[in-house]
Amino acid sequence: MTGMSANTDQRPHIIGLTGSIGMGKSTVAAMFAEAGIPVFDADAEVHRLQKNDANIIAAIETAFPGTTDDKGVDRAKLSQAVLGNKEAIKRLEAIIHPAVGMSRMRFLEDNRNAPVVLFDIPLLFEKGGADNVDSVVTVSAPADVQRERVLARPSMTHEKLAHILGLQLPDEEKRARSDYIINTGTTLQETRQDVRNLIAKLQQSLADEQD
Structure with missing residues (x-):
């Protein structure tokens, strides 16, 4: 982890947010966004590409026939097409990841004068992205709280949750590999204050490095 390394190339300090x-x-x-930190949401960008990018939609239809329609990618059908199939997931990632990477580069250019930006990346550790950020923040809550939240989602099952957790690094390991941890097992007010405290700490550290 690079932690609070000096920002010698004049780009923003990049927070990698995961959980x-x-x-x-x-x-x-x-x-973070409410506090004025520019946020790049990787999942939201994937959704946008699958809805609006004609090249991405066409490539997905070619790789996974029947998973798109006139509204773009049918995410439920695509999920069924790749669920549990590592090779299919790799084919999908080969289509999506380069486009998301280009969007992320444009985001950095657009926010090049910001002291701090945030990349919201669910699989930051799993896909090796932690090496490309300056500090990692992991969002964590007790396991029983996590399960209650997820199983309350529409169409979620115990089996599906187990499958998803099997693809993700255990929470304990994510926390151990992170620079900072935000606890969401408390009230929203407490979590928001933790976020504000972390932003202040980062900004102070960056200011100290520039002195």
Whole structure:
């Protein structure tokens, strides 16, 4: 982890925000955005590409026939087409990841003067992305809280949850490999204050490095 390394190339300090399913990562990302930190949401960008990018839609239809329609990619059908199939997932990632990478580069260019930006990346550790950020923040909550949140989602089952968790690094290991941890097993007010405290700490550290 590079932690608070000096920002010698004049780009923003990049926070990598991650966390397992149901941990409240999207809520925490929104709190960073509310506090004025530019946020790149990888999942949201994938959704946008699958809905609006004609080249991406065509490539997915070619690789997985019947998974698109006139509204773009049918995410439920695509999920069924790749669920549990590692080779299919790799084919899909080969289509999506380069496009998301280009979007991320444009985001960095658009926010090049910001002192801090945040990349919201669910599989930050699993896909090796932790090496490309300056500090990692993991969002975490107790396992029983996590399960309750996830199983309350429409169409979610115990089996599906088990499969998803099997694809993700255990929460304990994510926390051990992170620079900072945001606890979402508390109230929203407490979590929001933790986010604000972390932003202040990062900003102070960056200011100290520039002195």
